Amino acid sequence: MVDPELIEQCRNGNLQSFRKLIGISSPFAFSVAFRMLGDEDLAKDVVQETMVTIWSKLSKIRSAGSYKTWLYRIVVNKCYDQMRRKKKNPEERADERTWTLISNHISDGPDNTLENRETAIVIGQLTEKLSPKQKSVFILIDLEDMTTEEVSEITGMSRRNIKANLHYARKNIGEMIVKYI
């Protein structure tokens, strides 16, 4: 994901290298943050805060190889914080049109892709009843294609716990698909 030399340069306080690192890391961080929060501005804030945290704690990173895990861990934790705050002001529930939109995309075929706004609506609706942990496990494994080991390192959860959460998340989403689509 990132050249170890670039991380070493950032560790030495090179801001130009860090700018490059932001350019490389931000899309990955944004993808996870946006899928978890369903809000572009909030996701951008999370990316921004994550990169500031990374700069301040770059010296603590053990090796360049663990950078990816470290980046995602910070993003996921910041998303949890945002989700907790968001809980106080829950969004309005999606209506029948959302399910029609999801249904249409499925029937359009597997090559179909969604815009950011549509992705947010679909993920938001499907993961509505999931806890933050279940949601993060589903997004990291099923959407970001990560392994259980990687997710375990990122979230700090045990593998068994991850599997249980993933099972519940898939089951819940499957039930919603059966019910509404």
Next chain:
Amino acid sequence: MDPEERKYGSLLNILRKSRPELMGIEEIEEKVLNAIQHPGKKRREKFNLFDYFFGWVYIRWVRVSLITVSVFFIGLFIYQQSLILRRISLLESQTIITGSQFVRGPYSGLEDKLMLKKLSRRNMNAGSITITEKQLEKFADSYNELESKYKDLIKIIEDDPDLKKSVEEKLKETNKKKFNL
């Protein structure tokens, strides 16, 4: 593969392919570098007094602990209230009955005698005797009568030196009580 699984699979496929696009990455770079170079300014912008003082309420284990403690205190409160009510009802059963409320058969004086006998015992437990106003009046009358008789007796003894001497000797012999004349 059943239709539900197919629907789930194709929806997941669409979501995987629809990777959220990060627009305005330069803006994020600028903001991050700005926050790094002027950390105080950024902190002031983000400073939230409520979160600063009460941010800890978002921590899951703190919330759980607070709920547990609240439930414990509510239980304790209920227990204390029931204890107080029980004590009040117990005290109500020990209320002093006034003479006017004391309706019984014809007055024989037996109760007064029993009461006097009880009072004459030295080692009485506090609160073990309930006395009516009428009984107290009787007790006072009896005491006054005894005192006047006692005075007369003292006067007779003092008037007769032989009798006085005889009584004193008798008292010394018996050594039951000190009797100062």
